[in-house]
Amino acid sequence: MLEGIKKAFANLTDRIKTTTLSESEIKKHVEDFKLQLIANDVAVEVAEKLAMEVTERLKTLKVPRFSEHKEAIIQVLEESISSVILEVNPDSSFVNLVRSNYSIGKPTVVLFVGPNGGGKTTSVVKVSNYLKSKGLSSIIACSDTYRAGAIEQLKGLAERVGVRVVSHKYGGDPAAVALDAIEAARAAKVSTVLIDTAGRTEVDKNLLEEMRKIKRVSNPDVVIYVGDALAGNVVVEQVRRFNEYVGIDYIILAKLDADMKGGSAISVSYMTGKPILFVGTGQGLNDLEPLDKKRLINTILGRVF
Ligand SMILES: Nc1nc2c(ncn2[C@@H]2O[C@H](COP(=O)(O)OP(=O)(O)OP(=O)(O)O)[C@@H](O)[C@H]2O)c(=O)[nH]1
Ligand SMILES: [Mg+2]
Structure with missing residues (x-):
């Protein structure tokens, strides 16, 4: 995965490590590097920021001997990428919240939103499985009463990890399903309610309005946007719109394994x-990992050297 981005970094490093770091040369190579990032779905603003960071850092780079350029450049790239990726440790943030709510008898309500086919339903079950591995129970609300087959799909996946699904009929009120699941969690002292919702696009006002209603009624502690890494640059715009419209706390980037470019990450x-x-x-259903920034950077830079 991430071949495109790796190549962008490899090319930059190859060029710079074999030349002296004159300002005009740096500028030219960094410009090429920036265009390559954009071609690999890195948002223009981010590519510009990375290019600027790399330029600034290379300018002030003092390398005593030529042979040490390579290491120094790796360091520069590492620091630059690191500065644009926000990571959060799910155990100290999300899982801790679930635990502390549970200790006062309150189920943690988590709402999953995102575009069609982004990976919501799969991610809901993966998160349930993740919580289970931490000794925490969950109930899943099938608030996708819209797409044919959604209930059966969710039930089939949930069965594989042994988690209960609360569902109504197709065409029913998604907010009511969420409320039922929250009630069931309280009654059974279950720690988390994971609400799966129907996919919707950021331009569909009616469905976004319905999303707002589900949020208002279920009053979630956490809203997670599930986006498809393969959507590249589009995912950035989608998250922004969802965030404006319903407000989100975290992002799950699904299908990173199939992403050859790496721009969205x-x-x-x-x-x-x-x-x-x-x-x-x-x-x-075990294929869910916290974002390991160091590892992502190593993966990106891995084939370079
Ligand atoms: N390779 C890979 N495939 C994934 C991943 N997550 C989800 N998928 C696949 O992506 C497809 C869509 O996933 P769903 O979970 O149904 O997506 P959704 O957002 O619930 O879709 P809708 O409910 O129709 O909006 C399925 O075939 C999943 O198996 C992932 O991390 N990697
Ligand atoms: Mg779904």
């Missing part, structure tokens, strides 16, 4: 100010 948190809580790394 680099851009999405910088452009929205919201951290990536997890990334989806496959279709299996």
